[in-house]
Amino acid sequence: MTDQDDEFDQLLRSHRMLTPEQRDVLMRLAIERARACRSGAIRSVFRRLLSWIRRRSAIARLRSLDDRMLKDIGIHRSKIESAVRGPERLPGAPVTALDQTRQRTSHAMVKSSQGHVGRAA
Numbered sequence: 680m681t682d683q684d685d686e687f688d689q690l691l692r693s694h695r696m697l698t699p700e701q702r703d704v705l706m707r708l709a710i711e712r713a714r715a716c717r718s719g720a721i722r723s724v725f726r727r728l729l730s731w732i733r734r735r736s737a738i739a740r741l742r743s744l745d746d747r748m749l750k751d752i753g754i755h756r757s758k759i760e761s762a763v764r765g766p767e768r769l770p771g772a773p774v775t776a777l778d779q780t781r782q783r784t785s786h787a788m789v790k791s792s793q794g795h796v797g798r799a800a
Contacts (some may be wrong), residue, residue, distance in 0.1 A: 686708065710789060737763045738763050741763065742756075742759060757798050
């Protein structure tokens, strides 16, 4: 928590006894906080959209490979989406070592598929 947050909380608790100057400060801090939250939400939407686009692209690349190439990288055609997406976890669930290994493997498969597609084209 920053000093600005502490100041905001103090002003908010005693909002009925504030001077006009203090109310202006409170309003300014509330607006700054709202802007920060809004920009964070917008960034989150773009990050998720970019992630979705990357996953769809990786899935399309892997689907374009023949079964022999998929076997070489250790994936079956029916498991392409789950390999790219990784394990489904609840939001806020702790990341385990197995999750990290699966994520590295998924990234390696995507990179591998990009290399195969580049050579085949």
